[in-house]
Amino acid sequence: MGKQCIRIGVVGTGFGRYHMDGFGKVDGAYVHAVCDLNEEEARAFADQYGAKYVFTDFRKMAAMDELDAISIAVPNCFHAPIAIEALTRGKHVLVEKPMALNPKEAEAMVAAARKAGKRLMVEQALRFKEETQLLRAYYDRGVFGDVYFAKSTWVRRKGWPKLNFPPGGTMGRGEWFIQKKMAGFGALGDIGVHLLDLAWYLMGTPKPVSVTGMMWTKVAVAQLKKKKLPCEVDEMAAGTIRFEGGQMLTVDVCWDAYNEPTQKVRVFGDKGGASLFPAKVYRGEDIMETTELSTTFGGFDTVDPYEHFIDCVRNPKLKCIASGEENVQLIKMLDGIARSAETGKEVRLT
Ligand SMILES: NC(=O)c1ccc[n+]([C@@H]2O[C@H](COP(=O)([O-])OP(=O)(O)OC[C@H]3O[C@@H](n4cnc5c(N)ncnc54)[C@H](O)[C@@H]3O)[C@@H](O)[C@H]2O)c1
Structure with a gap:
């Protein structure tokens, strides 16, 4: 039996072009829609990767029944709103780093993933x-x-x-x-x-x-x-x-x-x-x-982030190498450094 076909919508055509390239190499994964505020650029990448749909509004893309997952590579302030919209619409999400602007946003993203029963992975590429x-x-x-x-x-x-x-x-x-x-x-x-x-x-x-x-x-x-x-x-x-x-x-x-x-x-x-x-x-x-x-x-195997994300989508039991849940701690540490710099004090995280 062939692998389950996974259709992806990519938001953002800056670093997002590397997402398209990455998914393009994964067996059974397809870039099906591209979204960017710059419609011309979104269309050019859609043509290059054989994507059927082009959007300038991520809400319209998230509402598409045909998509299984949404991959997000836009300015950091849009990570949480786009991820939450996509998860609420029943899509799995891969999101760029840093996952969110603060722990509150990161926790809301994880809660949305839990509620939807969908994957939330962070592109901690390194x-x-x-x-x-x-x-x-x-x-x-x-x-x-x-x-x-x-x-x-x-x-x-x-x-x-x-x-x-x-x-x-x-x-x-x-x-x-x-x-x-x-x-x-x-x-x-x-x-x-x-x-x-x-x-x-x-x-x-x-x-x-x-x-x-x-x-x-x-x-x-x-x-x-x-x-x-x-x-x-x-x-x-x-x-x-x-x-x-x-x-x-x-x-x-x-x-x-x-x-x-x-x-x-x-x-x-x-x-x-x-x-x-x-x-x-x-x-x-x-x-x-x-x-x-x-x-x-x-017997050491390398792991490609885009292939790993698709594997996680196909197999709900697979342990994610860069889960949203774990990444909340990372955002807490970044936020702690920033808050300590502002206040001149140690910040407790527990
Ligand atoms: N993992 C890595 O190594 C790596 C490397 C570079 C960038 N990034 C991350 O990728 C994200 C994007 O960075 P970039 O370098 O591509 O930035 P960029 O400014 O080059 O591109 C951002 C793109 O997003 C589009 N955009 C902005 N707001 C949008 C919206 N609301 N809806 C749809 N499209 C929108 C812009 O038109 C632009 O094409 C950032 O979070 C950044 O931290 C990660």
């Missing part, structure tokens, strides 16, 4: 990288033992959306990226959400209990003013999170800094440890690097 999955598999086998500390950093130089990033312009095109009302966060929600998530994932997603953090916007201020661009969101954010079992995670991210561009995640356990970018596992006197890691592990 979780699905082979190297991340490999390290997580080592974690699951207990190779690191008790993980007590993790440290994550992503330093960009000249990485302000709209000002000097991204160079190619196929995503991150909207000025919304640097408007607080629409983006919610700056560097913290854009790249911090990835790096914080990676470290947390490799610690086994322990329950966060308290957060302290700071945020700054310093380096690009003069340039933003000169170009008459808003200067409302964090350029740099740093935070420390404590977890229920006594673990701690520190994270720092920035779009611009007078420092060396870096991307690194480190995990410290009492039997072993790991680092990412590139992936390495430290155990006893041994250090294993990426190729050696997959051969040593044996």
Whole structure:
């Protein structure tokens, strides 16, 4: 018997074009409708991917009986309203990161998914990288033992959306990226959400209990003013999170800094440890690097996020690698860093 056919509506044609490309490669999945405020662009992508319908209003798309799932890649402030509308209309949802602007929205999305009995997955793309999955598999086998500390950093130089990033312009095109009302966060929600998530994932997603953090916007201020661009969101954010079992995670991210561009995640356990970018596992006197890691592990399969989402839709019992439910905790940690930066105090999450 062939695989159950899944028809998808994609909202947003910036990063959404990678969703279309991803679903286009999954057996039995079809991009059936495309929605964007820019109708011409939506039509061009619909033609490219063989989608039958084009919309400029997501409500009309969500009302379509023919769709099984909706994939959301629009400014962050529309994630919750579109996801809730789609779930209420009985569609499964894949939504871009950051899942929502705040914990209240994230919780409402999860409640809508529960009520509808539909899947809600978050496109935490870096979780699905082979190297991340490999390290997580080592974690699951207990190779690191008790993980007590993790440290994550992503330093960009000249990485302000709209000002000097991204160079190619196929995503991150909207000025919304640097408007607080629409983006919610700056560097913290854009790249911090990835790096914080990676470290947390490799610690086994322990329950966060308290957060302290700071945020700054310093380096690009003069340039933003000169170009008459808003200067409302964090350029740099740093935070420390404590977890229920006594673990701690520190994270720092920035779009611009007078420092060396870096991307690194480190995990410290009492039997072993790991680092990412590139992936390495430290155990006893041994250090294993990426190729050696997959051969040593044996039978390791990579997971594609779009294929995984479709598998989750087809099989309600399959454990989702990036569920909305788990992602609520991530939004609480981001929000905790922002609130601590605002108040100068530690924020309790429990
Ligand atoms: N997972 C990743 O690595 C990754 C990478 C880039 C972007 N993203 C995320 O993807 C989302 C979109 O970012 P982007 O880079 O594509 O932004 P973008 O500004 O390049 O594109 C956004 C698109 O959404 C459309 N749009 C805006 N409001 C809409 C609405 N109400 N209904 C329908 N269409 C609407 C715009 O017309 C535009 O085409 C963001 O949440 C961002 O954080 C994720």
